[in-house]
Amino acid sequence: MQTNTPQSNSGAFPLGNNHRLFIAGEWVDADDHVEIRFPYERKVLVGRVAWANKAHVETALTAAKEGAKEMAAWPLHRRAALLQRIADLIAANKERFAWLIVHEVGKPIKDAYLEIDRAIAAVRLSAEEATRIHGEVIPMDAVPSGEGRIAYTVRRPLGIIAGITGFNFPLLLDCHKIAPALAAGNAIVLKPAPDTPITALELAALCAQAGTPRGALSVLPGGDEIGEALVRDERVAMITFTGSSAVGQHIRAVAGYKRVALELGNNSPLIIEPDANLERAIARVLAGGYYAVGQACIAVQRIYAHRSIYKEFARRLAEQVGKMRTGDPRLSSTDSSTLVSEQATQRVLRVIQDAQEQGAQLLVGGKLQPDGCITPAVLLGVTPNMQVCQQELFGPAVAIAPYDTLDEAIEQANSTPYGLQAGIFTNNLQAAFYAAERLEFGGVHINEVSSYRADHMPYGGVKASGMGREGPRYAIEEMTETKIIIITP
Structure with missing residues (x-):
């Protein structure tokens, strides 16, 4: 067992501060707050975090409806440029994120650095995939009734995505939800893991700094009732969840007509x-x-x-x-x-x-x-x-x-x-x-x-390990729908 205590460097994340909710570009306080403590040394306060309630969910989803419209109207090159700026900002704050991830999760700092590098790659890959969203021409004359007709498909964003993430890779998992959602032209409301919400709020701050439209992103730290409200709300078009198989099964049972992507447990x-x-x-x-x-x-x-x-x-x-x-x-x-x-x-x-x-x-x-x-x-x-x-x-x-x-x-x-x-x-x-x-x-x-x-490969499981696939290209496919347009002369 090692006993020497390291000292933070000048770029380290400041501990012990208060952190508000991020709702549609605004920092919002709450009545309830939760203390996040360093797992290795519980006396160390990482920060106090505002805890969302159902009223905050309503505000975020109302704003997300307009945010989704704006993101859908953005041309692909503009979405890609936004994501590249976000990746640049994460890279510029690498030391800050590393210190924060270590203190929220308790993982070794060498593993935190690897996570940050992967998160940057995931965002950059999403930027590249944003420029490759396309449909195809359908050969209508494959059947006699289609002779003389022309048809093609396009990919259209779903609208509002609800993202729910686990604690173990707080930056990487959040990037795998947020970046493909924005690349596809959606708005996203993210509920981070209760153990690691500060990383998600720091990421939201960088997304705002990079120019993410108001309403296109909200981050709501909170308890199970926040996730439940998002899962059941009819305005949400898709739920993308990383966590336990038991919770994933519940989400699938109550999601209704929503599209669901579940990245669950494994052995x-x-x-x-x-x-x-x-x-x-x-x-x-x-x-x-x-x-x-x-x-x-x-x-x-x-x-x-x-x-x-x-x-x-x-x-x-x-x-x-x-x-x-x-x-x-x-x-x-x-x-x-x-x-x-x-x-x-x-x-x-x-x-x-x-x-x-x-x-x-x-x-x-x-x-x-x-x-x-x-x-x-x-x-x-x-x-x-x-x-x-x-x-x-x-x-x-x-x-x-x-x-x-x-x-x-x-x-x-x-x-x-x-x-x-x-x-x-x-x-x-x-x-x-x-x-x-x-x-x-x-x-x-x-x-x-x-x-x-x-992080660019298709990633997902079968049986109790989930459904759907992550990886920017595959997540974007999950977060868009195919629309066919037929021209009859």
């Missing part, structure tokens, strides 16, 4: 074939199982290693995991730190304990440190009935089980309700494609871990 599997490059696989598991303290829906959680290499892989992985540095997330040398809350910490400890009580061996880590961090863990000999093999962990641990045949490994990988991303390491191309076709996931990585994501 990511990784298959290690006997011919795999173990050195590379171990290095990628270190990166993909423990980054952001495991608080990522595509973090590696279950590893199925062929029985012939099972013990060697586990031993070598545990050796490397044991070298990870746990402690203060503000230190650049820290690899793993605290989880977002005490409740999250206790939940992860219970899952590790459940596995041990049912016979799994804890090779390394899994211990609660005096500073509240859980040391990165490796569990060996897990079975399908254990919580770690069925639930989403969202913590710094991976679980390893042996298999004898590839079909057995695929069956185990598919055995949970989830299906976001999976991976397989093998040098056998036939085995790789065989697994890729049979793994029931929205994305399958060959010789890579499930946690890899490039």
Whole structure:
């Protein structure tokens, strides 16, 4: 455990201030306020945040109706230029965002920097995709009645988008909602995660500085009732949600005719074939199982290693995991730190304990440190009935089980309700494609871990992991509708 305390630099985000709601270009106070505290050191106040109520939702949606009209009227080049300015401003405030993300989430600062770089890329990619929104010509004479007719399609914005995001990547997730919505010509009302609202408000300030029209963006920190009001309001044309499968199921049930995109939970599997490059696989598991303290829906959680290499892989992985540095997330040398809350910490400890009580061996880590961090863990000999093999962990641990045949490994990988991303390491191309076709996931990585994501690729899951796809091009498709125009001479 590290004990030295870092000092903030001149570009760091100022802590302890008050933060108001951002509604249609205005900063608005509220009757209720919530304190956001540093997960690693709870006595540190990150800020006091105004907490929205249903009246604020009404104000935001009323303004969003006009904001959507204005954004829809903007030409594509103007939308793209706006998003490039937003990306420039995020880049110019990188140190400020890094310090804020560390204090809101508790993730190591090296992970915060990676998140910011990805957020900038997501906004720039959205700017590029804004200029590529197009339809197609339809060959009407494919049927006899269409002879002499001309038809083409255009993509039109939906109107008002409601975005609801999770805590684990507060800047990146918000950018993946806001940037495609504006690129498509919509207005968006964003409800950020209750644990990390200040990052969203800081992003809103930059969006306003860049010239986002009044009404095109509102950010409403608040409780569940704010999300519920947005989901049920008939003026909202689409809900884009990142969070738990249980909440996603509820949104789908009450959304009515709204379009819904859900990026939900996962329990990511990784298959290690006997011919795999173990050195590379171990290095990628270190990166993909423990980054952001495991608080990522595509973090590696279950590893199925062929029985012939099972013990060697586990031993070598545990050796490397044991070298990870746990402690203060503000230190650049820290690899793993605290989880977002005490409740999250206790939940992860219970899952590790459940596995041990049912016979799994804890090779390394899994211990609660005096500073509240859980040391990165490796569990060996897990079975399908254990919580770690069925639930989403969202913590710094991976679980390893042996298999004898590839079909057995695929069956185990598919055995949970989830299906976001999976991976397989093998040098056998036939085995790789065989697994890729049979793994029931929205994305399958060959010789890579499930946690890899490039922000322009289509990203989303099946089963309890959601519906719809993110990635700027694909999100814009979700946030627009096809209109056909037919000309009869």
